[in-house]
Amino acid sequence: MPPPAQLPYAGGGTSRVRAEEMGLPWALPVAGALVRPWAPDDLPSLVQHANNPNVARQLRDRFPHPYEPAHGRGFLSWLARQQTPTVWAISVEGRGVGGIGLEVGQDVERESAEVGYWLGEPFWGRGIATAALDAVTARAFRLFDLSRIFAVPFAGNAASIRVLEKAGYVREGHLHRSAIKDGVIVDQYLYARYR
Numbered sequence: 001m002p003p004p005a006q007l008p009y010a011g012g013g014t015s016r017v018r019a020e021e022m023g024l025p026w027a028l029p030v031a032g033a034l035v036r037p038w039a040p041d042d043l044p045s046l047v048q049h050a051n052n053p054n055v056a057r058q059l060r061d062r063f064p065h066p067y068e069p070a071h072g073r074g075f076l077s078w079l080a081r082q083q084t085p086t087v088w089a090i091s092v093e094g095r096g097v098g099g100i101g102l103e104v105g106q107d108v109e110r111e112s113a114e115v116g117y118w119l120g121e122p123f124w125g126r127g128i129a130t131a132a133l134d135a136v137t138a139r140a141f142r143l144f145d146l147s148r149i150f151a152v153p154f155a156g157n158a159a160s161i162r163v164l165e166k167a168g169y170v171r172e173g174h175l176h177r178s179a180i181k182d183g184v185i186v187d188q189y190l191y192a193r194y195r
C-alpha cells in the first residue's frame, strides 16, 4: 500500500465522514468551482498543480515535492481503496486543481476533525479556498457527529490564516516552535470552528 502521503489530510481511520453521505459534488459560489470526489482522470491536473513549491512549502512533508506523476497515481489509487474517503477535489472547469480534507480524531477526540486544503496557484485569490472551507465545514457539522473542526497553519501562512478567519474560524492558540519545515523551526497557529 503506498503511503497516504500525497495530500495534507488523507484519511482518519475511524472516520464516519463519507463522500457519498456528504452529498458531493457541491457547487461553490465562486469561479465555477466544485467540491467533489477525486477521479482517476484528475491525475494530470493534480500533478500539474500539486507540483509547486509555493503549495508544498505550506503543507506537511507527507505532501511531496517535487510532486511526480507516481505520487499522484499512488494517491488516487490509495484513495480509491478507502472505504471512507475524507479528502475531496476542488474542481474548476471540470479539473481537480486542489484538495480539501478532514482527518477525524480518535478515542476521546473522535468528535473533532482537522481540516486541510490546498489550491493550484493559478486559481489563488478568487475566494475558492474560503468557499470550499466554509462549505465543507458547514456540511460536516450538519451531517456528522463533529463538535469541532480545526486547522494548524504555519504562522507565516498569511493567505491560509485569512481563509480560516473569513470562513469563521477563530484563533485559539499560538504553538511556539511547534513544527520543522524545510529545516527551519516554525510556529503554528491553532484555529477552530465549532458546531
Ligand SMILES: CC(C)(COP(=O)(O)OP(=O)(O)OC[C@H]1O[C@@H](n2cnc3c(N)ncnc32)[C@H](O)[C@@H]1OP(=O)(O)O)[C@@H](O)C(=O)NCCC(=O)NCCS
Binding pocket: 054, 055, 056, 058, 059, 116, 117, 118, 119, 120, 123, 124, 125, 126, 127, 128, 129, 130, 131, 151, 152, 153, 154, 157, 158, 159, 160, 162, 163
Ligand atoms: C491558502 C490557499 C488555499 C488560499 O487559497 P485561495 O483560494 O487563494 O484563498 P481565497 O481567495 O479564498 O482567500 C485568500 C485570502 O488571503 C489573502 N492573502 C493572500 N496572500 C496574502 C498575504 N501574503 N498576506 C495577507 N493576505 C493574503 C487574500 O487577499 C485573500 O483575502 P481577501 O479575500 O480578504 O482579499 C492557497 O494559497 C494555497 O493553496 N496555499 C498553499 C497551501 C496552503 O497554504 N494550504 C493551507 C495549509 S494550512
